[in-house]
Amino acid sequence: MNPIISKLTVLxxxxxxxxxxxxxxxxxxxxxxxxxxxxxxxxxxxxLPARSEALCPRPFSICKLTGGHLIVFFQVRGRVTAxxxxxxxxxxxxxxxxxxxSLPVRADxxxxxxxxxxxxxxxxxxxxxxxxxATLSVEFAHRYPLECYPFEGIAEKCATRSHPENSGQDxxxxxxxxxxxxxxxxxxxxxxxxxxxxxxxxVRDMSTACGVEAHLCLETRMACGIGAxxxxxxxxxxxxxGGAPPLLRAGPAASPDDGTFVRTCACGPNFRxxxxxx
Ligand SMILES: Cc1cc2nc3c(=O)[nH]c(=O)nc-3n(C[C@H](O)[C@H](O)[C@H](O)COP(=O)(O)OP(=O)(O)OC[C@H]3O[C@@H](n4cnc5c(N)ncnc54)[C@H](O)[C@@H]3O)c2cc1C
Ligand code: FES
Numbered sequence: 001m002n003p004i005i006s007k008l009t010v011l012x013x014x015x016x017x018x019x020x021x022x023x024x025x026x027x028x029x030x031x032x033x034x035x036x037x038x039x040x041x042x043x044x045x046x047x048l049p050a051r052s053e054a055l056c057p058r059p060f061s062i063c064k065l066t067g068g069h070l071i072v073f074f075q076v077r078g079r080v081t082a083x084x085x086x087x088x089x090x091x092x093x094x095x096x097x098x099x100x101x102s103l104p105v106r107a108d109x110x111x112x113x114x115x116x117x118x119x120x121x122x123x124x125x126x127x128x129x130x131x132x133x134a135t136l137s138v139e140f141a142h143r144y145p146l147e148c149y150p151f152e153g154i155a156e157k158c159a160t161r162s163h164p165e166n167s168g169q170d171x172x173x174x175x176x177x178x179x180x181x182x183x184x185x186x187x188x189x190x191x192x193x194x195x196x197x198x199x200x201x202x203v204r205d206m207s208t209a210c211g212v213e214a215h216l217c218l219e220t221r222m223a224c225g226i227g228a229x230x231x232x233x234x235x236x237x238x239x240x241x242g243g244a245p246p247l248l249r250a251g252p253a254a255s256p257d258d259g260t261f262v263r264t265c266a267c268g269p270n271f272r273x274x275x276x277x278x
Contacts, residue, residue, distance in 0.1 A: 008092070008093055010028070010093065011069055012089050013026070013085075014028070016150070017148035023144070024076075025085060027084065032065075038129075039062075039102055040061070040270045043095050043096060044059055055083075058080045060072040060121070062122070063122070064125055075117070100266075103126055105130060109188060109189055110135050111136050112184075113139070113193075114194075115139070115193070116141050116199040117142055118149075118219075120142075124154060133158040139177065142163070142164060163177070190212075190215075192217070194219070200276075204216060214273035218234065220268075222265050233263055234262060236262045
């Protein structure tokens, strides 16, 4: 489906977590004009009106889309997300979507979901739309308290474990656990991951070493989201069937092993783990 630019109205904005300063929000919007989306796709969003005209829209995973609303779950990071935290019912936002490819769904294969922090967002929709959620297992690592994240809805539908990361020891324990879990899903399972880049690198290295099929949802910074600015290029090995169109070759002296630059927004954000070079 071709992406459509819509002006949507805020239905409500719900802060997650406790404490004086909220950083996590579920933003519920009127439904967009497009009919549907697949789990793992994203939108480009910015608040209106004009005071934010100078700011580019930002990418956000589609956390939930129904006939009645679109939900985006976000963490305050910088200028645009700080502005989004002040949105109230009745305010307007510009949303372009649905964008990007989707996460693979294999109902016949046990699927391990590894999420780090705000990387949990695309899996709300994934778990919700999965035909056999009983085949899913979720391991979720997070630095903020669990109630800051949209975890409850996922935990109601499939096997989940959460791993607070408060120290280097916690981090080391989670890395060990990830290795163990990935081996458990080898060779017949499927591994999906979304989170910070160092975390995705680990998943890539572990799953490639085991030989299990793994897919990563990249959170590369994006300016346009529609393939026009080249700002989201990552290096990747293209599949033999040419599924992801090349943007630039790695350079005149490059060997095929050096990969090709592809636009995350146009060719991703979901890539097979063994294709991404980062
Ligand atoms: C496909 C995709 C889906 C995403 N889904 C979500 C989501 O569901 N919820 C959510 O909260 N965020 C998501 N993000 C990340 C989100 O787009 C950024 O947090 C947002 O663009 C920050 O904008 P800002 O203006 O607030 O921050 P800026 O002012 O642009 O930057 C503030 C700080 O955040 C860092 N930063 C900005 N963007 C990123 C990024 N993509 N990765 C790592 N660091 C970054 C900057 O380096 C800087 O230090 C997603 C990103 C992509 C590419
Ligand atoms: S964000 Fe502009 S090309 Fe991808």
